[in-house]
Amino acid sequence: MNKPLNKMAVQATINGESKAFLCSPGQVLAEVLRDELELIGTKIGCNTGDCGACSVLVDDRLVCSCLVLAAEVEGKSVQTVEGIADGGALHPVQQKLLEHGGLQCGICTPGVVVAAKALLEHNPDPTEKQARYWLAGNLCRCTGYDKIIRAVLDAAKTMREDAA
């Protein structure tokens, strides 16, 4: 016999803003982001942590939001692809993905943007190999990855120059 689902009230910082939402105890963060908070930039691909389309940062840690329970982010900070650009100014990773044609259908792109931003915060000067391994969990069926990697390395260069 199923008990009625208890909704939980969760308070978290989403893209810099304090937000409260209700979720079921077993609901994953990806679903809540899209269906409750209307942040539909985060895509759900495999729903089993294999494709990386739902990548977000939770307290600056890169995770698959399909493998995080929404209730786990109580009191934490979540950053989605919607929080990456600075108002109308694209983040260098976003700008370089456009310039290099590092996207086609766009389904993997939000996850790639979030994962690449996390890489460059962690390692401002990655080698190609480091970038490829870091992004190995972001599957793209269109680009063949080369253009994504070139864009990420170019974004890294731009960000280093801007910081200098």
Added chain:
Amino acid sequence: MAVQEFLSPTSLSEAQAAFGEGAASSWLAGGTDLLVGIRLGARDPSRVVDLKQIPELTAIEVGETSVRIGAAASAFDVLHHSEVPSLFPGLAEALDLIGSTQIQGRCSAGGNLCNASPAADSIPALIANSAQCRILGPEGERTFAVEDFVVGPNQNALAPGELLVELILPRPAARTSDAYLRLTPRTEMDIAVAGAAVSISLDDSGTCTAGRVAIGAVAPTALLVKTAGEALVGSQLDQAAMDAAVAAARAAATPISDKRGTAEYRTHVVGILVSRALASARARIEEARS
């Protein structure tokens, strides 16, 4: 059914009370196995008890004689710890092979152990490093070796309500190092066809004074191959000793044939991995001296 309750205790005693007595509760560490299991219908807990707000479960402590890794400490935290990767480069190699960056941000060595996959990467590395499991349950506390923790494919030795609190690794002696290698068709995001972890100690003359060899994905559980380690002790890790260790590992392997490889292939490969892991660990010891 669906998950009806999510609880987030902040102490071990609260965790035990939160878990209750029934089999309807699941512990949640990184969730990279549990949440996939729920999604695929293989697991159906009505209560999920998150362990990550309990300080002991996520702590990583390097002491004079031992290193403690909280069972829910993420692979990312272990890999970016200031000391653990250099103390146990083989364990770090194993954790760095689990899933993607995203998965490593959540998954834990403790979870990898509890999930008890025959192909788990971190289990051979924990066995080679003589890790102990500290377990807390309704009947009290017990501690035993990692090699005794996994009792079958995806089956661990935890009794209902018991919790793996932490992994305790003896701090490596001087001139001791480890290594883990696995074979996969791809370089990333794959599951081992075969794996091998070793830990060896050498004296100043290069004679092996202690050796442990563990193999993965070639038996229902990761195995400690005592005879392989014993074959190394007293030798200079010369060809004859290496061959004996390799032969012992192959003799201990009882793999299945499946889409990842035939039993014959896995048995052959696991020997090669043992040999290369030994060479890697020896190189690490020599590098540390020079």
